[in-house]
Amino acid sequence: MRAQVLQEFNKPYVPKEIDKPGPPQGKDILIRVKAASYCHTDAVFAAGSMWQDLPRVGSHEFAGEIIALGPDVDAKLGLSIGVDVGVPGRAYRPCGECYECRENDGDPEGYGVWCTKAGNLGLTRDGGFEEYALADSRQVAPMPDGLTAVDTAPLMCAGVTIWNALEVAGVNLRGGDNSGFSVAIIGAGGGLGHLGVQFAVKLGCKVIAVETGDNALKLLDKVKTGLGKDSDQVTIVDAGSTTPEDVRVQVFGTPESSLEGEKGAHGALILPESQQAFDFGMKLLRNHSTCVTVSFPIDGFRLQPRDLVFRHIKLMGVLVGRNRHLRAMLRFAAAHGVRAHVVTYSLERLNDLVRDYHQGASGKLVVDMEKR
Ligand SMILES: [Zn+2]
Ligand SMILES: [Zn+2]
Structure with missing residues (x-):
């Protein structure tokens, strides 16, 4: 599948063909990415100012269609094949046992948004600048009617x-x-x-x-x-x-x-x-x-x-928010016409997006996977 991989800090992303993720395990879901947004944290990470390792596929705010579910995905989450979801870079596979995971104020059982043992898409796990990505079923939210993937992606972190x-x-x-x-x-x-x-x-x-x-x-x-x-x-x-x-x-x-x-x-x-x-x-x-x-x-x-x-x-x-914040925010954005002002790029033009970001482009810069 097509992907943009950060191989070295302070260097451009490298367009590559990499292996598509295998069938999702446990509570994971497999997503066909439709749009992936660039966040300030991507720039901080690419500059080598954080602590995670390379190589990495960036983007921790994206959206796409579920194409496979792991065997342990909870039916209560309302997720099924064909459903479009927004994917924030919050906890991926949290530990389920720490204070954050136990005292989680209504989030799915054992899911701690701020679990320090969890992974983070785009940072410790591959994110959205690729055709297919794995996510934790508990970290996503279904896209309400009226929002496109390009509308949804920049709402997932910002x-x-x-x-x-x-x-x-x-x-x-x-x-x-x-x-x-x-x-x-x-x-x-x-x-x-x-x-x-x-x-x-x-x-x-x-x-x-x-x-x-x-x-x-x-x-x-x-x-x-x-x-x-x-x-x-x-x-x-x-x-x-x-x-x-x-x-x-x-x-x-x-x-x-x-x-x-x-x-x-x-x-x-x-x-x-x-x-x-x-x-x-x-x-x-x-x-x-x-x-x-x-x-x-x-x-x-x-x-x-x-x-x-x-x-x-x-x-x-404040850093990100709970599932109730995520879902309420999406419903509100859909109902009240709240939209990021976006400029879209094809996946192949990700490095142009990064250049424009550093030159002070305003609004949110988003990769639209349907764009070639
Ligand atoms: Zn962010
Ligand atoms: Zn935990």
């Missing part, structure tokens, strides 16, 4: 992570009223950010979408226009020319003297790795609010404990 981050920030994802809730998204014009803006608006929130740089701001304008009548819930902020203090006054009005902490966002999502992004987000928050960071800069963030202590701000981290 989508589920930002959805979970919105919940952690305090947004009600279960149909509650969010009209009084404001969320600041720092890095709103990136892969996760532009999905977060759409989800938050469609969930009823007021959104402060913070970005710098022409490409990302242009994408944000497009996203805002695409929201139609809901677009007035979004304030786009160019962090290069606006201070957080100005943004607070612009969005929430001038506070009474000494009561600045009463005006500001209820939640902030920090998506870029820069200290400026972290500081900008913290400054937009009101007292008793929540700062959620999804990025993990190698040198860390410097934080002001005074903010956490005197202003009672909670600081939380």
